[in-house]
Structures are given as structure tokens and as C-alpha cells.
Amino acid sequence: MPEPRWFRVLRVVGLTLLTMFTVVPLYVMVTSALKPLGAVRDRFQWLPEDLTFQPFMDMWSTIDLADYFINSAVVALGAALVSLTLAILAAYAVSRYRFRGRDGFRIVVLSTQMFPGILFLLPLYLIYATIGRYTGIELYGSQLGLIVTYLTFSLPFAIWMMVGYFDTIPRDLDEAALIDGASPVGALWRVVLPAARPGIAAVGIYAFMTAWGETLFASIMTDSDSRTLAVGLREYSTETSVYWNEVMAASLVVSIPVVIGFLALQRYLAQGLTAGAVK
Amino acid sequence: MTSTAAPSPASTAAPPEPPARRRWSPSRRMLPYLLVAPALCFELLVHLLPMLGGLYMSLLELTQFYLRDWLNAPLAGVANFSFALDFNSAVGVTLLRSFAVTAGFSVLTVGLSWLLGVFAATLLQRSFRGRAVLRTLFLVPYALPVYTAAMIWKFLLDQDDGMVNATLGGLGLTDGQTFWLLGDNAFLATVATATWRLWPFAFLVLMAGMQSIPHDVYESATVDGAGLWQQFRSITLPMLRPVNQVLVLVLFLWTFNDFNVPYILFDKSVPNAANLLSIHIYNNSFITWNFGLGSAMSTLLLLFLLVVTAGYLAFTSRRMKDA
């Protein structure tokens, strides 16, 4: 199908503008990461004069960057994994069974997405402290606590998305497996899950990103051993100094693995979200 | 867990059981409950229970005097609510203004993110050289930690040394002295930062939505002589409606509860023009340690979001059925 001339012009102009909107801040980030602190604070220059890799060296000792990165990775991966598992189980029930309370469950779960974090932050902290006191399970100040917290943040939409996705997979597929003698869980595992792979990638990324970036709960619920990047990066700015160049350098380094993972799964994510939404 | 799920009001409306294919066994009846139980358990622990705690707190006079033994804090009844909603006092007026700012911020940010997303997705719908690179590039801001994104913009918008003023001043468009982070401009700065971070998500979802529209629909439209613009209006947009329903709701809930962007952009000292509700509530509970009042404000916010979401879902679902 031929493209009219106006469309091609619009495409060039539109994409150029969007690229500038995206790239200019990123360019500033990268060049700032390569400047000495004094130069970062000076008047902005498009072409930096003295470049240095020093910020990339110093950033590891100004804060415990490596530890925070590992904490964030453990917490975000853990939360994504568990959230995904729970969402699959729940969504399978909602999609394949008609049981009393099914709609109630969906509505209750969706409504939790609206709770303002500030409303339940303090009560949640108190509940974790109480659990810790009576059972010895340390949810406060531990990676476990963060995993438990974050997995519920992504769970509501994860369930809704997975339900939508499962609904698009023909029932005949798993019913055939059931008739062949498979258990429902077996049918889920062997038939539905393989067909739902893109949706799973989608939900996984969504859950990962939710946990990766959260700051409000992390600022109160972590200690120096469990601190995540989202709050740890703030330590580059103290009351007396802001290490702009190291913030940018550190952000650059920690974001690279995420961007790579993100892009690797991007195609799946795209398909998954659509399927979940279309129903 | 069964007992929690069963008595909800919607359960009476549950559709009748499909005719059983096989012998009815109790295990089959139990299975769905077992499957949803873990999810429900966690939601109960992390959302529902603490939320009830938060609702209870909104009825208490909960200042630092009583925090340590908060279960025995004196009851304030609806005093916190009437206080927050007293529009003749400075507190009520500020809350109202904060609400207006948040509403404006959400509408603009969601609107812009959606428009940019749909624009980019449309332009990238047809394959051409460099498409894959651009697709990748546009997603990068979404993968950055929010702290970084906000710090970058804080840096760009600095009045003295920032890139924006240096460029605008250098081109002679302004005097290069504009305060982007002060006064009413602070609102624009917040919208720009939030949009920069959020539009890639809209783009991603919409791009995916467009890919799933079957090609032959467009082809037959072309045969009928429809131009690209007509195709966009009569095919793309209607087909995207289900995607949009979820996308807009997610974006709205995210932006309405946004806390990080203004908090980081303004060093905790947020100007009135960017004083989003989450920030306002945070200041009224965590800075001044009046958790009763803060919880009352959060409860009002929650009620508002519930009403809007319910209305939105009812409205959009009906439109989709009509369409």
C-alpha cells in the first residue's frame, strides 16, 4: 500500500521531535556522568570539555552501590516471580471455573490498586513489626518483607491481565487434556502455560518494574542491609553535597541490565498486554 | 479464605454452574478457592488489613503523643474529616487546591502520554528502516529509576545553569532566565517530567494493540478508497478501545497517586502549583506527625478514586457494548 507524501513527511518530522524529546535528557545524563563534579555544576554546555571516567570509579565507594543493586535485583526478581505464580493460579481459577465469590474476588483485588500507599504505609509497618515480635519472621527491614509488599502491588493488574489472556486461549485445549486424564493443575502446566507465554512475560516485566522503582515503602521499610537502589541512589545527595556526576553514572550502570532485559522481552510484553486488554 | 470470598455482595450474582461433565466431587468445588487463596492471603495481609487500620486511624486523634500506643489513642470521630473538609479554613482550602492541582496534573499527563503514545505507535506501525532502533530507544526512559528521571529533569530545568534555559537563551527565544521550578511553571515541570517517564509505557501498550489489528481490515479499507486518516479514525481507534480502557485507567491511577516526581524534583519543598495530593498528605502525616488527619485525607482520596473508577468502568464498558 503506497504511503502518501504527507504521511512520510509527518513521520520524519514527528519521529524527529519524539527522538529529541527522548534523547536530549538522556544525552545530558550521559555527558554529566562523564564530567568532573565542578564541570557538572557549571553552566550547561552541549559539548563537554574535559571528560573523565572518574565518576564511574568513585560511585562504588560513595554509597554501597553494589549491595543496593543486588538487593534491588533480589527483591524485584523475587516479587515478580511470586506475583507471577500467584497471578497464574488465581487467574486460572477465575478464567476456567465459575465459583461463588468469583466476581467479588475480582472486584476486591482490583480495588486494592486504588489504595493510596500513604494510607496503609504506617499500619502495614505496624503489622510487620507485630508479626516479627510474635513469630520471629522479620518482615520489617528485610528483603522478604519488601518482596511480600511489592508482590501485592503488582498482583491486582497481573491477575486482571492474566485472566484476559487465559480467556483468549481456547477452552477446548485444556478440556481435551482433562479428558485425557490430566489433572486441572496438569492442564494448566502443560497446555495453558505454554500458550500463555507472552502474557507471562508481560506480567513478569510489569511486576518487576513495579518493585524495581518503588521508593515510598522502601524508604521506611529497609535498613542498610536491605536498602534498594530506588532509595539508595538518594544517598548521592547529602545535606552538604550532591554528587550529580556519580548519580548519573550509577543510574546509567544499573539501568543497562534492566534495559537489556526489557528489550529482550519487549515483543512478548507487547503481545501480552494487548491480549490481556482485548479479552 | 473461602469464607472471605464467599460473602461478598457480588457473589449472589455469580452465574450458575455449568452442567457438570463428570461426577461432582468436593475437590473440584474446592480447587478454585485453593487457587485464589494465596493471592487473596497476600492482598489481605498487605492491602486490606492495613487499609482497615488506616481507616481506623482516620477516626483517631493520632499525633506523636499517642503514636506509641496508637490502639489506645483517643477517638476523634469525624473531627479529622470535618477539619480536612472545612473550606473556610486554610487547611481545607489547601486540600481543595491540592486536589485541583492533582486533577489537572493527571488529566494533562495521561492525555499527553496517551497522545504521544498513539502518535508514535501510528508512525511506527508500518515497517521502515530504523524502526526497531526507535522502538527500543523510546522505551529507555521507562526503564530508568524514577529518582534518576526526576534528577535529570531537575538538572535540565535549573534556572542558572540548566540546559533548557541555556538553549532557549542561546537561541534568543527567551532571556534565558525563566524559573521552571518555581511558581506556576513548577506545574509544567512536573507534567513534563512525569510525561517523559510515562509515555513510553502508553506507547508500548498501544503499539502492541495496533499490531494485533488484522491486516486485511486495512486492506479492504484501502480498496474502498479510505485515506490513512480515515482508516485511523474508523479502524485503528475503535479497535484499540479495549486496550485504551485498561491503559487509561492504569495511567490515571498511577498519576493520581504520584508521589516521587514532585518529591524529588523540588527537594521535598514542593511549590503550591505542584503540590499533588500524595505530597500534601505526606506532609500532613509524616512531616507533622498528625496521622489521624493524614489518614482522613487519604480516605477521601480513596473514596474519590473508587467512585471515579467505578463510573469509568461502567461508562466505558457500556460504550464498548454499544459500539
Add this chain to the structure above:
Amino acid sequence: MIKRSLAAVSLIATLLAGTLTGCAGSAEDPNTITYWASNQGESAEQDMEILHDELAQFTAQTGIKVNVEVIGWSDLLNRILGAATSGVGPDVVNLGNTWAASLQATGAFVPFDDALMQRFGGRDRFLASSMSSTGMAGQVPTSLPLYGLSYGVFYNKKLFAEAGVAPPRTWDEFVAAAERLTDPARNRWGLTVAGASYTENSHFAFMFARWEGVDLITRNGPEFDSPGAVAAVQRYLDLMSTQKVVSPGDAEEGNTSSAAEDFTDGNAAMLIAQNSVIPTLQDNGMSEDAYGVVRLPAPDPLPPGGTPALSHVAGSNIAVFADSPKREQALKLVEFLTSKDIQASLNKKYGTLPVVTDAYDDPAFHTEEDAVFSDVLANYSEPAPMIPTEAHFETTVGSAMRDLFAEIATGRQVTTDDVRAALADAEQKMRGTGG
């Protein structure tokens, strides 16, 4: 099939339990206590190094191990809040001394009554001014001073010499010097301030109000719009609006570090800051002999009834959680940190001032610049309002001033009536929220 789904559920349980391992700490060891330290140095990492050395001595002396966590100022109050509310937290904690009354009201900290004070050499061993910022007046303090700070005026020696200006001794001289040193065309300013920082703003409102002889917090609660209070706030704002010795860009500066940059870059000839800023100046490449320090110059004579409050009593305090099962060990740590030698060595490393009189025997605190700060701390400082709602005071007054600065910077005329209206609004907010 129930078995299968049970297996699935227990799989998740195992997954979660797996993360548990390694979370169980040595919390119940009676010879290990937890200490939350405030971020005093340039980074948490540097703090850890400094504290590590000192605390090794403590462990050697007492056999008590200390788990230190350095917490940034932006998170510290929230963390203390969580600990005070839940009863789960550290044994010993640092706090900003302006929070003392607020935290005292929670009842979560061990009161240092006269009997207990004997362990630390008695009340009189501590600087009287620092001691006045440990809790509400007339009540048993629940924290002890640890690091002392006060305000002073830093001036750029080279710029002063070039302009032939002497360091100011009175407010008029100060303004005159700032005016001489201001040259907007060259982006050169007499003074730099952090106009968007509500804490900084509120400190100046407090000091300048004392010069006018008024209290912002009176026996009847907040009184922000008295003529004296309006004059005090206006004195600060005028530096930007009518005297024009402060760059409008400063209305955007949210913390002292960015103001300090303008000073070290030579864009501003003076900076009013606490002594904690000194390491930043040096870190920014300004050598010790490039700047001088004088007391913040008050008007001479002062307005009728005024007192020369040249600083609020600034600094960090230390407190012991009442819920701590290891109170004795915790008190030993406080004893150690307030002992003469450790006070001298810690404050030397942090660039802060000792809060106990005997530590001043150390010659390190008698340099020219430390003499200024310690003189101000001991003789010219008044405690910030010691009320449970001190934070309300800082946010309401400080934010009102931030907004006024923003209006001035964007070219609006701010009249006395505008200032009064903004302060009246702030007062209403503070009274409204239980202040």
C-alpha cells in the same frame, strides 16, 4: 488433584521461606546493640569509617559490639517514627536537636533525670545552650547533645580584598558590604541563600524575630504576623527584593549545598551557614585560607527588646529507646560518645563542635574559625522552639517564605502587607493542625 494444588501452594511457601534464611540476625545477643547514626559527614560511607574506628575502642573497653547504621537526614525521622510506633527499632539513635521536644512527646525515649545525668558528669558538664535543645523547657530531657553546630558568615577573602571591604560587624555593614560586592552583570552577588529550603528559611525567621524581641511561638501558640515577626521575615526577603544582593536564582536552591557551590565558585561573596558546611567548601576546592568567618552581624543597636540571637542552637542529639532491653549497654555507648576524648576526636573529624566543656581543652577547637562558631554556640544561640509541633513551625513559616522568595524572583513586588498575609495564613495552618 488437591494434592497437586497444595503442592503448588507449598512451593510458594518454600520460595518465600527460602528468602528468610540470612534474615535472622544476632538481635538477641546481649552484648550487641544497634545504633542509628545520623549522616554527619560528606557521605554515609565516610561516616561509617569514622565511627568504625571510634566504636572499635568502645568494644575493646566494654566488650559491647555496636551495629551501626548511618541514615540520611531525609529518612531518619521516618525511621525513628516507625521504631517509636512499633517498638521495634535500635537501642540508640541520633536525632536533629530541633526534633527533641517532638520526640520527647512520644514517650519512647529514656529520660535523662538528674540521677542519671551523674553518669555523664552532670548537666553542667554540657554546654548550657546545647542542653537547652534537648526537650521541652521544664521537663526532664530525653536526649543529650552530641554534635554542636551554629551559624556564621563565611566571606571570600579575595573578593573582599579586591573591593576593599572589611568583614562586617553590624547588620548595616553587612548589607553595605554585600551591596559593594554585587555586580549582577557579571553574575556576582554579595550573598547566597537557600531560598527554597523551608528549614533554612525558618531558622532565619526565628533568629531575626529574636532581634526584634518577639517570639514566633508564644505561650498562646504560634504568632507569626506580629509586626516584629513581619519585620523579621522581611529583613531576610529584602536581601533579594530591595537590597538586591542575592541572586534571584537562589529562590530555587533547595539546600545549603547548592548555596555553598555559589560561594565556592566565587559567584557569591558571602554565605550564612552552619559550620557543617566546611568540609563541603574544601571538597569543592576552596582552600582554608581563601575564606574567613565572622559572627552573623546583628543590628547595632538592636530594636527595643531584641536579643542578639546569632544562631539557633543547632546540632545533633543522641537518645536511648525506652523499649530497649539493653538499656544499660545503650547508656554505656552514650557515656562513651559524650566522653571528653571521643567528643574531641569525633567532632574534629566531622568539623562539628564538642558539646561538653572539657573537650574544648583540645587546641583543635581554638582555631580562628572554630572560635567564632563555638563562641556563637555557647553565648549567642537560643534554642529553636522546643514544642512538640516544631516541625509544623518549620514547614508553615519556611514554606511561606519560600513562596515569597519565588514571587520576588519572578519579578513580583512583595509588600509588607503581602508578607503579613502570607504569615497569617501560615499561622492559621499551624493552629489548624493542632499547633
